[in-house]
Amino acid sequence: MxxxxxxxxxxxxxxxxxxxxxxxxxxxxxxxxxxxxxxxxxxxxxxxxxxxxxxxxxxxxxxxxxxxxxxxxxxxxxxxxxxxxxxxxxxxxxxxxxxxxxxxGRRRARREGRAEAVGGGVPAASGGAEAGSVVGAPSVLRGGDG
Missing domain, CATH: 1.20.5 (Single alpha-helices involved in coiled-coils or other helix-helix interfaces)
Known part of the structure; x- marks a missing residue:
């Protein structure tokens, strides 16, 4: 059993x-x-x-x-x-x-006087070149050599 x-x-x-x-x-x-x-x-x-x-x-x-x-x-x-x-x-x-x-592509236009505030460029109107353009070496505006 x-x-x-x-x-x-x-x-x-x-x-x-x-x-x-x-x-x-x-x-x-x-x-x-x-x-x-x-x-x-x-x-x-x-x-x-x-x-x-x-x-x-x-x-x-x-x-x-x-x-x-x-x-x-x-x-x-x-x-x-x-x-x-x-x-x-x-x-x-x-x-x-x-x-x-x-x-x-859309880009914003630069406002008048913006270059002086940003990079220290001189407006062309005071330097004798074309009115509205910014005069300055690219290395100065970018803060580098080239």
Whole structure:
């Protein structure tokens, strides 16, 4: 009788072990599915972020940053961040597609008297050269040798 009870106990343990292995296999499969879903979510999120960055950068290429930010309903800092993060080729292609050509980069004009305050240059009007230009050696204005 002892051997029959032992055999029954061994079979019971084997069935329990098989059930645990099945549960473990199911848990591992579910973990794999969850991991795949998480990876897909991250990829889609990155794609959407890149798309938003490109859109903001295109808007900023066409308009001043402050105006682009106001139109998009975001801060100027967010628009500048998008300009840095967006792929330049994507932005240039989209701008060209929208405008039929590329838009030159925007630069702010220097205000009158700015050269004296910044680099110590002498306005040409007082030095006899063309009015409005700044006279001074490039190394002096940059603070270096060349």
């Amino acid at each position: 002892a051997s029959k009870a032992t055999n029954d106990a061994v079979q019971l343990l084997r069935r329990r072990q098989q059930a645990e292995e099945g549960a473990l296999t199911s848990a591992l499969a579910a973990t794999g599915a969850a991991e795949r879903a998480r990876r897909r979510w991250e990829e889609e999120s990155a794609r959407l972020d890149a798309s938003e960055d490109a859109g903001l950068a295109v808007l900023a290429a066409l308009l001043p940053v402050e105006v682009a930010a106001r139109l998009a309903g975001v801060s100027s800092a967010r628009v500048r961040q998008a300009q840095q993060r967006a792929a330049a080729e994507v932005v240039a292609a989209r701008v060209e597609e929208l405008t039929g050509g590329t838009v030159a």
